[in-house]
Amino acid sequence: MRLFPVPALPEIRIYTAHPGSGLRRLVEPGGDDEANEDTSEPKPPYWAYAWAGGTVLARYVLDHPGTVAGRRVLDLGAGSGIVGIAAAKAGASAVIAAEIDRNGIAAIGLNAGANGVAIAIAEGDITADPPPAVDLVLAGDVFYGPEVARRIIPFLDRCLAAGIDVLVGDPRRADLPRSRLRLLAEYKVQDFGEPTGAAAKPSGVFSFEPELH
Numbered sequence: 001m002r003l004f005p006v007p008a009l010p011e012i013r014i015y016t017a018h019p020g021s022g023l024r025r026l027v028e029p030g031g032d033d034e035a036n037e038d039t040s041e042p043k044p045p046y047w048a049y050a051w052a053g054g055t056v057l058a059r060y061v062l063d064h065p066g067t068v069a070g071r072r073v074l075d076l077g078a079g080s081g082i083v084g085i086a087a088a089k090a091g092a093s094a095v096i097a098a099e100i101d102r103n104g105i106a107a108i109g110l111n112a113g114a115n116g117v118a119i120a121i122a123e124g125d126i127t128a129d130p131p132p133a134v135d136l137v138l139a140g141d142v143f144y145g146p147e148v149a150r151r152i153i154p155f156l157d158r159c160l161a162a163g164i165d166v167l168v169g170d171p172r173r174a175d176l177p178r179s180r181l182r183l184l185a186e187y188k189v190q191d192f193g194e195p196t197g198a199a200a201k202p203s204g205v206f207s208f209e210p211e212l213h
């Protein structure tokens with residue numbers, strides 16, 4: 001892994017995958033047994049990349065520091081930690097990064113250190129837990145599949161009910177709960193998985209709103 005500025009986020013550098021990183025062994029059965037002892041399936045190294053949803057949410061926070069300044073922030077599904085790092089740089093009073101992947105947790109620690117910010121870690125799946133003691137949840141690209149969306153939406157609803165604001169960054173993936181979102185801003189960024197040089201596509205920053213009855 002090499003420390004590189006994140007595209008569209010020159011203020012933030014993260015340890016980034018490159019062809020010599022050898023990350024493939026993490027997704028091969030038996031390739032990372034210790035780090036995945038809680039599951040039979042190796043986890044893809046989502047933490048090794050800045051996803052479009054997290055990138056635009058981090059961009060929004062850096063461009064609108066008043067969103068986070070002096071507030072306690074949870075970066076839900078933190079991956080590399082880019083969103084939490086942006087929140088810390090923009091003046092959040094405390095940042096917690098929630099991540100289920102132990103390799104991701106290691107990456108968040110390294111990336112926070114590389115950017116000179118402090119981030120606390122909530123390890124494991126907190127979506128069945130009561131809402132944490134924060135003022136704002138930032139959810140960058142966490143609707144990447146139906147199962148994860150099914151867990152996260154009720155958690156975000158409980159956060160709203162507890163008076164916690166929720167912002168979502170997403171390139172409008174299939175499982176994004178669009179009816180619950182109000183668009184705040186849009187940025188064109190490249191997504192993870194797109195070939196180098198591919199055109200940047202619009203991704204949104206949204207406020208997650210209470211369900212209308």
Ligand SMILES: C[S@@+](CC[C@H](N)C(=O)[O-])C[C@H]1O[C@@H](n2cnc3c(N)ncnc32)[C@H](O)[C@@H]1O
Nearest residue numbers: 046050051054077078079098099100125140141
């Ligand atoms: C698509 S990645 C986005 C990472 C980062 N937010 C970004 O935008 O670059 C989604 C991340 O959410 C994590 N994740 C999935 N379900 C989770 C849960 N219930 N609690 C915490 N993290 C979760 C995954 O391990 C993965 O690292």
